[in-house]
Amino acid sequence: MSAVTSDTPSSSNLARTRLFNRIFIYGILAIFAIIYLMPLFVMLVTSFKTMDEIQNGNMLSLPSAPTFEPWIKAWGETCVGLTCAGIKGYFWNSIKMVVPAVAISTILGALNGYVLTKWRFPGHTLVFGLMLFACFIPFQSVLLPMATILGSLGRFGNTLTNEIGMSLGFGNPTVNLVIVHVVYGLGFTTLFFRNYYEAFPTELVRAAQVDGASFFQIFRRIMLPNSLPIIVVTVIYQFTNIWNDFLFASAYAGTGESMPMTVALNNVVNTSTGVVEYNVNMAAAMIAAMPTLLVYILAGRYFVRGLMAGAVKG
Numbered sequence: 001m002s003a004v005t006s007d008t009p010s011s012s013n014l015a016r017t018r019l020f021n022r023i024f025i026y027g028i029l030a031i032f033a034i035i036y037l038m039p040l041f042v043m044l045v046t047s048f049k050t051m052d053e054i055q056n057g058n059m060l061s062l063p064s065a066p067t068f069e070p071w072i073k074a075w076g077e078t079c080v081g082l083t084c085a086g087i088k089g090y091f092w093n094s095i096k097m098v099v100p101a102v103a104i105s106t107i108l109g110a111l112n113g114y115v116l117t118k119w120r121f122p123g124h125t126l127v128f129g130l131m132l133f134a135c136f137i138p139f140q141s142v143l144l145p146m147a148t149i150l151g152s153l154g155r156f157g158n159t160l161t162n163e164i165g166m167s168l169g170f171g172n173p174t175v176n177l178v179i180v181h182v183v184y185g186l187g188f189t190t191l192f193f194r195n196y197y198e199a200f201p202t203e204l205v206r207a208a209q210v211d212g213a214s215f216f217q218i219f220r221r222i223m224l225p226n227s228l229p230i231i232v233v234t235v236i237y238q239f240t241n242i243w244n245d246f247l248f249a250s251a252y253a254g255t256g257e258s259m260p261m262t263v264a265l266n267n268v269v270n271t272s273t274g275v276v277e278y279n280v281n282m283a284a285a286m287i288a289a290m291p292t293l294l295v296y297i298l299a300g301r302y303f304v305r306g307l308m309a310g311a312v313k314g
Contacts, residue, residue, distance in 0.1 A: 047071060054278050070279035074287060081267045089257065091289040094243060095176050097260055101181040101200035102161050102238045109189020109234060110227060114219050116198040119203045128194060129228055134187035139247050150176045150252060173253035181242045189234050196230040234303040240292050261288050
Protein backbone atom coordinates (compact mmCIF):
# COMPACT_ATOMS: atom_id res chain seq x y z
CA MET A 1 0.00 0.00 0.00
CA SER A 2 2.87 2.34 0.86
CA ALA A 3 4.57 1.52 -2.46
CA VAL A 4 1.50 2.62 -4.38
CA THR A 5 1.27 5.81 -2.34
CA SER A 6 4.94 6.66 -2.95
CA ASP A 7 4.62 6.13 -6.74
CA THR A 8 1.72 8.55 -7.13
CA PRO A 9 3.63 11.81 -6.39
CA SER A 10 6.46 10.65 -8.65
CA SER A 11 4.06 10.08 -11.58
CA SER A 12 2.42 13.43 -10.94
CA ASN A 13 5.78 15.22 -10.93
CA LEU A 14 6.77 13.48 -14.15
CA ALA A 15 3.53 14.57 -15.83
CA ARG A 16 4.04 18.17 -14.69
CA THR A 17 7.63 18.12 -15.96
CA ARG A 18 6.53 16.86 -19.36
CA LEU A 19 3.80 19.51 -19.52
CA PHE A 20 6.26 22.25 -18.61
CA ASN A 21 8.79 21.04 -21.21
CA ARG A 22 6.10 20.93 -23.88
CA ILE A 23 4.87 24.44 -23.02
CA PHE A 24 8.45 25.74 -23.04
CA ILE A 25 9.31 24.14 -26.41
CA TYR A 26 6.12 25.25 -28.11
CA GLY A 27 6.50 28.71 -26.62
CA ILE A 28 10.01 29.07 -28.06
CA LEU A 29 8.79 27.80 -31.44
CA ALA A 30 5.90 30.26 -31.40
CA ILE A 31 8.25 33.17 -30.64
CA PHE A 32 10.56 32.23 -33.52
CA ALA A 33 7.58 31.75 -35.84
CA ILE A 34 6.30 35.24 -35.00
CA ILE A 35 9.75 36.76 -35.60
CA TYR A 36 10.11 34.87 -38.89
CA LEU A 37 6.65 35.82 -40.16
CA MET A 38 6.81 39.47 -39.06
CA PRO A 39 8.30 40.76 -42.36
CA LEU A 40 5.58 38.95 -44.31
CA PHE A 41 2.92 40.49 -42.07
CA VAL A 42 4.38 43.98 -42.56
CA MET A 43 4.48 43.49 -46.33
CA LEU A 44 0.90 42.27 -46.43
CA VAL A 45 -0.67 45.01 -44.30
CA THR A 46 1.41 47.74 -45.97
CA SER A 47 0.23 46.64 -49.40
CA PHE A 48 -3.37 47.43 -48.41
CA LYS A 49 -2.66 50.89 -46.95
CA THR A 50 -2.67 54.31 -48.57
CA MET A 51 0.54 56.34 -48.62
CA ASP A 52 -0.89 58.85 -46.13
CA GLU A 53 -1.59 56.09 -43.63
CA ILE A 54 1.86 54.56 -44.14
CA GLN A 55 3.61 57.91 -43.55
CA ASN A 56 1.54 58.85 -40.51
CA GLY A 57 0.83 55.48 -38.90
CA ASN A 58 2.44 52.43 -37.34
CA MET A 59 3.80 49.89 -39.81
CA LEU A 60 2.51 47.03 -37.64
CA SER A 61 -1.03 48.38 -37.46
CA LEU A 62 -3.81 46.98 -39.61
CA PRO A 63 -5.05 49.23 -42.46
CA SER A 64 -7.86 51.49 -41.31
CA ALA A 65 -9.40 51.59 -44.79
CA PRO A 66 -8.04 48.64 -46.83
CA THR A 67 -7.58 49.33 -50.52
CA PHE A 68 -6.61 47.15 -53.49
CA GLU A 69 -5.32 50.14 -55.43
CA PRO A 70 -1.62 49.36 -54.72
CA TRP A 71 -2.09 45.82 -56.04
CA ILE A 72 -3.83 47.06 -59.18
CA LYS A 73 -1.14 49.67 -59.75
CA ALA A 74 1.69 47.18 -59.13
CA TRP A 75 0.19 44.74 -61.64
CA GLY A 76 -0.59 47.12 -64.48
CA GLU A 77 0.70 50.67 -63.90
CA THR A 78 3.86 50.87 -61.79
CA CYS A 79 7.12 51.93 -63.38
CA VAL A 80 9.76 49.27 -63.97
CA GLY A 81 12.75 51.41 -64.77
CA LEU A 82 11.44 53.87 -67.35
CA THR A 83 8.52 51.72 -68.54
CA CYS A 84 5.28 52.26 -66.62
CA ALA A 85 3.25 49.21 -67.60
CA GLY A 86 3.26 47.25 -64.35
CA ILE A 87 4.88 43.91 -63.59
CA LYS A 88 2.38 41.66 -65.34
CA GLY A 89 4.54 41.14 -68.42
CA TYR A 90 7.57 40.21 -66.33
CA PHE A 91 5.44 37.88 -64.23
CA TRP A 92 4.53 35.90 -67.35
CA ASN A 93 8.18 35.98 -68.44
CA SER A 94 9.04 34.12 -65.25
CA ILE A 95 6.23 31.63 -65.85
CA LYS A 96 7.50 30.99 -69.39
CA MET A 97 10.98 30.40 -67.99
CA VAL A 98 10.18 28.39 -64.85
CA VAL A 99 7.69 25.86 -66.26
CA PRO A 100 9.91 24.41 -69.02
CA ALA A 101 13.05 24.60 -66.86
CA VAL A 102 11.39 22.66 -64.03
CA ALA A 103 9.83 20.11 -66.39
CA ILE A 104 13.02 19.44 -68.36
CA SER A 105 15.32 19.26 -65.32
CA THR A 106 12.88 16.93 -63.53
CA ILE A 107 12.57 14.53 -66.48
CA LEU A 108 16.34 14.49 -67.09
CA GLY A 109 17.00 13.98 -63.37
CA ALA A 110 14.56 11.05 -63.33
CA LEU A 111 16.29 9.48 -66.35
CA ASN A 112 19.71 9.96 -64.77
CA GLY A 113 18.58 8.44 -61.49
CA TYR A 114 16.99 5.54 -63.36
CA VAL A 115 20.19 4.81 -65.32
CA LEU A 116 22.50 5.22 -62.32
CA THR A 117 20.53 2.71 -60.22
CA LYS A 118 18.88 0.19 -62.58
CA TRP A 119 21.16 0.26 -65.67
CA ARG A 120 24.53 0.63 -64.05
CA PHE A 121 27.62 0.81 -66.25
CA PRO A 122 31.36 0.86 -65.52
CA GLY A 123 32.19 4.17 -63.88
CA HIS A 124 28.63 5.02 -62.85
CA THR A 125 29.86 5.93 -59.35
CA LEU A 126 32.36 8.40 -60.80
CA VAL A 127 29.69 9.96 -63.02
CA PHE A 128 27.35 10.39 -60.07
CA GLY A 129 30.17 11.84 -57.97
CA LEU A 130 30.96 14.42 -60.64
CA MET A 131 27.29 15.37 -60.95
CA LEU A 132 27.08 15.64 -57.17
CA PHE A 133 30.17 17.85 -57.19
CA ALA A 134 28.35 20.17 -59.60
CA CYS A 135 25.81 20.90 -56.85
CA PHE A 136 28.50 22.68 -54.84
CA ILE A 137 29.91 24.91 -57.59
CA PRO A 138 29.16 28.55 -56.66
CA PHE A 139 26.90 30.47 -59.01
CA GLN A 140 29.46 33.26 -59.43
CA SER A 141 32.15 30.93 -60.79
CA VAL A 142 30.07 29.92 -63.81
CA LEU A 143 28.86 33.37 -64.87
CA LEU A 144 31.62 34.07 -67.40
CA PRO A 145 31.90 30.53 -68.87
CA MET A 146 28.11 30.36 -69.18
CA ALA A 147 28.01 33.79 -70.82
CA THR A 148 30.56 32.58 -73.37
CA ILE A 149 28.47 29.51 -74.17
CA LEU A 150 25.26 31.51 -74.42
CA GLY A 151 27.01 33.99 -76.69
CA SER A 152 28.00 31.13 -78.99
CA LEU A 153 24.41 29.89 -79.00
CA GLY A 154 23.26 33.41 -79.88
CA ARG A 155 25.62 33.55 -82.83
CA PHE A 156 24.36 30.14 -83.92
CA GLY A 157 20.81 31.52 -83.69
CA ASN A 158 21.78 34.42 -85.94
CA THR A 159 23.22 31.95 -88.45
CA LEU A 160 19.97 29.97 -88.40
CA THR A 161 17.99 33.16 -88.92
CA ASN A 162 20.04 33.99 -91.98
CA GLU A 163 19.76 30.45 -93.35
CA ILE A 164 16.21 29.35 -92.57
CA GLY A 165 14.55 32.56 -91.37
CA MET A 166 14.21 31.60 -87.67
CA SER A 167 16.55 31.22 -84.72
CA LEU A 168 14.70 28.29 -83.04
CA GLY A 169 15.07 30.15 -79.74
CA PHE A 170 18.88 30.29 -79.73
CA GLY A 171 19.93 33.64 -78.28
CA ASN A 172 16.53 34.36 -76.76
CA PRO A 173 17.00 35.55 -73.13
CA THR A 174 14.18 33.35 -71.82
CA VAL A 175 15.55 30.29 -73.60
CA ASN A 176 19.02 31.13 -72.29
CA LEU A 177 17.73 31.15 -68.72
CA VAL A 178 15.93 27.84 -69.27
CA ILE A 179 19.21 26.29 -70.45
CA VAL A 180 21.15 27.74 -67.51
CA HIS A 181 18.70 26.51 -64.88
CA VAL A 182 18.36 23.07 -66.46
CA VAL A 183 22.13 22.61 -66.50
CA TYR A 184 22.68 23.98 -63.01
CA GLY A 185 19.74 22.09 -61.50
CA LEU A 186 20.55 18.73 -63.07
CA GLY A 187 22.93 17.75 -60.28
CA PHE A 188 20.25 18.25 -57.62
CA THR A 189 17.47 16.50 -59.54
CA THR A 190 19.77 13.55 -60.29
CA LEU A 191 20.66 13.32 -56.59
CA PHE A 192 16.99 13.28 -55.56
CA PHE A 193 15.94 10.61 -58.05
CA ARG A 194 19.06 8.49 -57.65
CA ASN A 195 18.53 8.23 -53.89
CA TYR A 196 14.83 7.48 -54.39
CA TYR A 197 15.37 4.81 -57.06
CA GLU A 198 18.12 3.22 -54.98
CA ALA A 199 15.36 1.92 -52.67
CA PHE A 200 13.08 0.92 -55.56
CA PRO A 201 12.84 -2.92 -56.03
CA THR A 202 15.20 -3.93 -58.81
CA GLU A 203 13.25 -7.16 -59.21
CA LEU A 204 10.39 -5.27 -60.84
CA VAL A 205 12.75 -3.89 -63.47
CA ARG A 206 14.27 -7.31 -64.11
CA ALA A 207 10.81 -8.88 -64.42
CA ALA A 208 9.80 -6.23 -66.94
CA GLN A 209 12.95 -6.93 -68.93
CA VAL A 210 12.10 -10.64 -69.00
CA ASP A 211 8.65 -9.73 -70.35
CA GLY A 212 10.30 -7.80 -73.17
CA ALA A 213 9.85 -4.23 -71.94
CA SER A 214 12.32 -1.73 -73.37
CA PHE A 215 14.35 0.90 -71.53
CA PHE A 216 11.77 3.66 -71.98
CA GLN A 217 8.78 1.37 -71.45
CA ILE A 218 10.11 0.42 -68.02
CA PHE A 219 10.80 4.04 -67.24
CA ARG A 220 7.37 5.25 -68.40
CA ARG A 221 5.20 2.42 -67.08
CA ILE A 222 7.00 1.34 -63.90
CA MET A 223 9.37 4.00 -62.62
CA LEU A 224 7.48 7.24 -63.26
CA PRO A 225 4.07 6.07 -61.92
CA ASN A 226 5.80 5.15 -58.63
CA SER A 227 7.82 8.36 -58.40
CA LEU A 228 5.15 10.88 -57.41
CA PRO A 229 6.63 11.68 -53.95
CA ILE A 230 10.09 12.51 -55.30
CA ILE A 231 8.65 14.31 -58.32
CA VAL A 232 6.78 16.63 -55.94
CA VAL A 233 9.99 17.23 -53.97
CA THR A 234 11.95 18.00 -57.13
CA VAL A 235 9.29 20.30 -58.58
CA ILE A 236 9.00 22.29 -55.34
CA TYR A 237 12.77 22.58 -54.98
CA GLN A 238 13.40 23.56 -58.59
CA PHE A 239 10.42 25.88 -58.86
CA THR A 240 11.44 27.80 -55.73
CA ASN A 241 15.10 28.11 -56.73
CA ILE A 242 14.42 29.12 -60.33
CA TRP A 243 11.60 31.54 -59.54
CA ASN A 244 13.62 33.29 -56.83
CA ASP A 245 16.87 33.42 -58.81
CA PHE A 246 18.27 36.91 -59.28
CA LEU A 247 21.93 36.40 -60.17
CA PHE A 248 21.46 34.48 -63.42
CA ALA A 249 18.38 36.51 -64.31
CA SER A 250 20.17 39.84 -63.96
CA ALA A 251 23.28 38.55 -65.73
CA TYR A 252 21.60 37.03 -68.79
CA ALA A 253 18.23 38.80 -69.02
CA GLY A 254 18.66 41.92 -66.92
CA THR A 255 17.35 44.41 -69.45
CA GLY A 256 14.52 44.77 -71.93
CA GLU A 257 11.08 43.21 -72.01
CA SER A 258 12.38 39.66 -71.45
CA MET A 259 13.59 40.21 -67.88
CA PRO A 260 12.00 37.89 -65.28
CA MET A 261 10.05 38.86 -62.21
CA THR A 262 12.93 39.15 -59.74
CA VAL A 263 14.82 41.66 -61.88
CA ALA A 264 11.64 43.64 -62.56
CA LEU A 265 10.89 43.76 -58.83
CA ASN A 266 14.35 45.13 -58.16
CA ASN A 267 13.74 47.81 -60.79
CA VAL A 268 10.38 48.68 -59.23
CA VAL A 269 12.03 49.34 -55.90
CA ASN A 270 14.90 51.28 -57.53
CA THR A 271 12.69 53.26 -59.90
CA SER A 272 14.11 56.41 -61.37
CA THR A 273 10.86 58.39 -61.05
CA GLY A 274 11.92 59.72 -57.64
CA VAL A 275 8.69 58.64 -55.88
CA VAL A 276 8.91 55.72 -53.44
CA GLU A 277 5.45 54.16 -53.09
CA TYR A 278 5.91 51.67 -50.30
CA ASN A 279 2.44 50.19 -50.65
CA VAL A 280 2.97 49.51 -54.36
CA ASN A 281 6.43 48.06 -53.71
CA MET A 282 5.03 45.73 -51.06
CA ALA A 283 2.17 44.69 -53.34
CA ALA A 284 4.65 43.93 -56.12
CA ALA A 285 6.77 41.90 -53.70
CA MET A 286 3.70 39.94 -52.59
CA ILE A 287 2.75 39.21 -56.20
CA ALA A 288 6.30 38.01 -56.84
CA ALA A 289 6.18 35.74 -53.79
CA MET A 290 2.67 34.40 -54.46
CA PRO A 291 3.61 31.47 -56.77
CA THR A 292 6.12 29.98 -54.34
CA LEU A 293 3.73 30.50 -51.43
CA LEU A 294 0.98 28.69 -53.33
CA VAL A 295 3.33 25.84 -54.23
CA TYR A 296 4.27 25.31 -50.59
CA ILE A 297 0.70 25.67 -49.36
CA LEU A 298 -0.69 23.19 -51.89
CA ALA A 299 2.15 20.66 -51.97
CA GLY A 300 4.31 21.45 -48.95
CA ARG A 301 3.07 18.51 -46.90
CA TYR A 302 4.41 16.14 -49.54
CA PHE A 303 7.88 17.70 -49.46
CA VAL A 304 9.28 16.03 -46.32
CA ARG A 305 7.33 12.86 -47.09
CA GLY A 306 9.00 12.66 -50.50
CA LEU A 307 12.45 13.34 -49.10
CA MET A 308 12.05 10.56 -46.53
CA ALA A 309 10.62 8.08 -49.04
CA GLY A 310 14.05 7.21 -50.42
CA ALA A 311 16.02 7.70 -47.22
CA VAL A 312 15.88 4.08 -46.07
CA LYS A 313 16.42 1.16 -48.39
CA GLY A 314 14.26 -1.91 -47.92
